[in-house]
Amino acid sequence: MFGRRRFLPILAGCALIFAAGSARAADKTLLNVSYDPTREFYQEFNAAFAKVWKEKAGDGVIVRMSHGGSGKQARAVIDGLQADVVTLALAYDIDEIAAKTGFLPADWQKRLPENSAPYTSTIVFLVRKGNPKAIRDWNDLTRDGVSVITPNPKTSGGARWNFLAAWGYALKHWDGDEAKAEKYVTDIFHNVPILETGARGATTTFAQRGLGDVLITWENEALLAKEEFGTDTFEIVVPSISIRAEPTVALVDTWVDKHGTRDVAESYLQYLYSPEGQRLAAKHYFRPTRTDGVPAAELARFPKLEQFTIDDVFGGWQKAQARFFSDGGVFDKIYTPVR
Amino acid sequence: MITPAARASRIAIKEPPWLKVVLTLSALLFLLLFVAMPLAAVFVEAFRRGVDMFFQALVEPDALAAIRLTTFVAAIAVPLNMLFGIVASWAIAKFDFAGKSVLITLIDLPFSVSPVVAGLVFVLLFGIHGWFGQWLVDNDIQIIFAVPGIVLATIFVTFPFVARELIPLMEEQGREEEEAAMSLGAGGLQTFFRVTLPNIKWGLLYGVLLCNARAMGEFGAVSVVSGHIRGETNTMPLHVEILYNEYNFVAAFAVASLLAGLALITLVLKKFIEWRSGDTGRGAPL
Numbered sequence: 001m002f003g004r005r006r007f008l009p010i011l012a013g014c015a016l017i018f019a020a021g022s023a024r025a026a027d028k029t030l031l032n033v034s035y036d037p038t039r040e041f042y043q044e045f046n047a048a049f050a051k052v053w054k055e056k057a058g059d060g061v062i063v064r065m066s067h068g069g070s071g072k073q074a075r076a077v078i079d080g081l082q083a084d085v086v087t088l089a090l091a092y093d094i095d096e097i098a099a100k101t102g103f104l105p106a107d108w109q110k111r112l113p114e115n116s117a118p119y120t121s122t123i124v125f126l127v128r129k130g131n132p133k134a135i136r137d138w139n140d141l142t143r144d145g146v147s148v149i150t151p152n153p154k155t156s157g158g159a160r161w162n163f164l165a166a167w168g169y170a171l172k173h174w175d176g177d178e179a180k181a182e183k184y185v186t187d188i189f190h191n192v193p194i195l196e197t198g199a200r201g202a203t204t205t206f207a208q209r210g211l212g213d214v215l216i217t218w219e220n221e222a223l224l225a226k227e228e229f230g231t232d233t234f235e236i237v238v239p240s241i242s243i244r245a246e247p248t249v250a251l252v253d254t255w256v257d258k259h260g261t262r263d264v265a266e267s268y269l270q271y272l273y274s275p276e277g278q279r280l281a282a283k284h285y286f287r288p289t290r291t292d293g294v295p296a297a298e299l300a301r302f303p304k305l306e307q308f309t310i311d312d313v314f315g316g317w318q319k320a321q322a323r324f325f326s327d328g329g330v331f332d333k334i335y336t337p338v339r
Numbered sequence: 340m341i342t343p344a345a346r347a348s349r350i351a352i353k354e355p356p357w358l359k360v361v362l363t364l365s366a367l368l369f370l371l372l373f374v375a376m377p378l379a380a381v382f383v384e385a386f387r388r389g390v391d392m393f394f395q396a397l398v399e400p401d402a403l404a405a406i407r408l409t410t411f412v413a414a415i416a417v418p419l420n421m422l423f424g425i426v427a428s429w430a431i432a433k434f435d436f437a438g439k440s441v442l443i444t445l446i447d448l449p450f451s452v453s454p455v456v457a458g459l460v461f462v463l464l465f466g467i468h469g470w471f472g473q474w475l476v477d478n479d480i481q482i483i484f485a486v487p488g489i490v491l492a493t494i495f496v497t498f499p500f501v502a503r504e505l506i507p508l509m510e511e512q513g514r515e516e517e518e519a520a521m522s523l524g525a526g527g528l529q530t531f532f533r534v535t536l537p538n539i540k541w542g543l544l545y546g547v548l549l550c551n552a553r554a555m556g557e558f559g560a561v562s563v564v565s566g567h568i569r570g571e572t573n574t575m576p577l578h579v580e581i582l583y584n585e586y587n588f589v590a591a592f593a594v595a596s597l598l599a600g601l602a603l604i605t606l607v608l609k610k611f612i613e614w615r616s617g618d619t620g621r622g623a624p625l
Binding site: 031036039040064065066067068076078079080081082101200201204228229 | 462465466467468469472476481483484566567568569570571581583584585586
């Protein structure tokens with residue numbers, strides 16, 4: 001009978017602790033379902049927004065965060081994770097939520113300025129100190145003996161940007177010759193020893209486990225990794241041309257109406273476009289879309305480079321997704337896991 | 340007449356001493372390399388920046404929430420599975436009924452199903468497009484991406500531990516003692532508490548221990564149903580992954596060291612139980 005004697009008090013004790021912990025003030029809460037590399041940014045942004053909202057509305061707001069691979073997070077929202085706002089790596093993932101659930105209208109991307117992308121990024125290379133393999137531009141990635149780290153485009157939003165950036169470079173380099181572009185991207189993937197599932201996983205593989213000569217990644221991930229692991233360990237190489245990566249944000253109508261949080265959720269997303277929101281984005285290595293209020297020092301870390309958009313080159317996410325990343329698409333054709 | 344097996348074992352005993360030394364050393368080396376070293380690494384990493392940083396990482400609100408959630412989930416899952424384990428193994432070992440083998444197979448199911456699939460099953464049932472999804476939304480009940488889903492997934496994966504431990508034990512003990520008690524006029528409950536339970540207590544404790552270790556350490560199934568909301572639906576194993584992904588290695592290993600500590604305590608208790616149950620024999624009073 002020791003079972004009853006020992007476990008009931010423990011159970012009661014834990015229930016008490018838990019009850020005490022979850023009893024919170026009657027503040028409004030928002031759930032922001034985001035992707036991996038925004039953790040540090042939203043931590044600071046949420047605190048700033050809470051302060052502004054308190055001044056404006058008088059009551060507090062607690063923003064709860066969920067982070068993960070962008071596609072996985074979209075899947076969770078589709079399956080019923082009650083996000084008030086989604087801030088994901090690419091518009092396609094939010095399109096999927098709209099198409100599969102109707103939680104938000106199909107034209108959600110028109111509701112906020114700049115294609116609903118308050119901050120952008122681009123795709124750059126991270127190499128080891130001194131750039132021992134002399135990586136200067138995209139064409140260096142296909143050289144023999146260069147080991148390239150990039151995550152799996154099937155699961156990672158960042159990896160899809162990487163893939164499209166490479167393809168876009170090739171199209172420009174070979175004057176729109178799609179066959180040459182396919183050959184070029186195939187050659188890159190011959191140099192990829194391992195496909196991580198997410199951008200952050202790829203960064204830790206490159207930085208922590210020491211695999212690979214070059215990491216293709218978001219500019220914000222590269223800048224953060226350089227900062228976290230010490231500026232004397234890695235160097236960032238900015239290619240001649242890259243893609244304008246637009247992580248997009250949206251309000252999820254069904255859930256804000258159910259939770260009664262529409263006003264605060266709208267202000268939250270608007271605040272991303274404010275000078276303070278833009279400054280914080282820049283501080284956390286995202287390129288602000290409205291640079292007026294952002295100090296020049298924060299902007300200095302973003303080198304100028306030629307950028308193309310997914311709409312220009314690939315006709316938007318729907319087309320790009322279907323052609324390259326769907327089952328049986330171009331990626332399935334060119335990537336063979338066993339070399 | 341010497342059987343081939345006996346001859347083989349006699350030859351084995353006559354192996355030269357150097358082989359014994361080599362075998363023992365290689366086994367030790369293997370253990371050191373694959374068990375002791377990784378375990379030590381967890382603690383070394385946890386204390387890399389000093390004891391202060393270690394404790395700071397543990398009292399950080401999100402870490403505390405993760406510890407609280409993990410204990411809470413285990414505090415529900417373990418007693419429930421203990422109860423279920425006793426009932427199921429009692430029924431299986433002491434009675435004959437149709438469908439007994441089906442029941443035994445079902446109990447083993449969570450062992451053979453991958454934890455990820457176990458998690459997805461609950462998404463299919465309780466997700467918004469799942470069987471009960473619309474009804475749950477209409478009634479404002481959140482199961483997956485909330486604490487109830489985590490509890491359910493944990494119960495599912497830890498379901499067989501107690502029953503699997505008790506079934507062979509009870510079967511081995513047979514039903515004579517219970518039948519004797521009954522024939523002397525004891526009721527069903529009385530028989531259970533005064534005859535059966537004292538006989539199985541060490542096995543039961545052992546099962547509960549393993550069940551608890553798994554409940555607190557489960558990653559896959561819980562990860563699928565968690566929704567990863569910080570400070571709310573992250574258990575300790577999930578929190579470790581998050582911290583690691585945030586380049587917060589010291590904090591990640593500090594929380595991991597709690598889980599490793601739990602494993603060590605489980606091992607010590609397990610040894611203790613084996614020693615006690617072997618020492619006092621079955622049926623000894625508590």
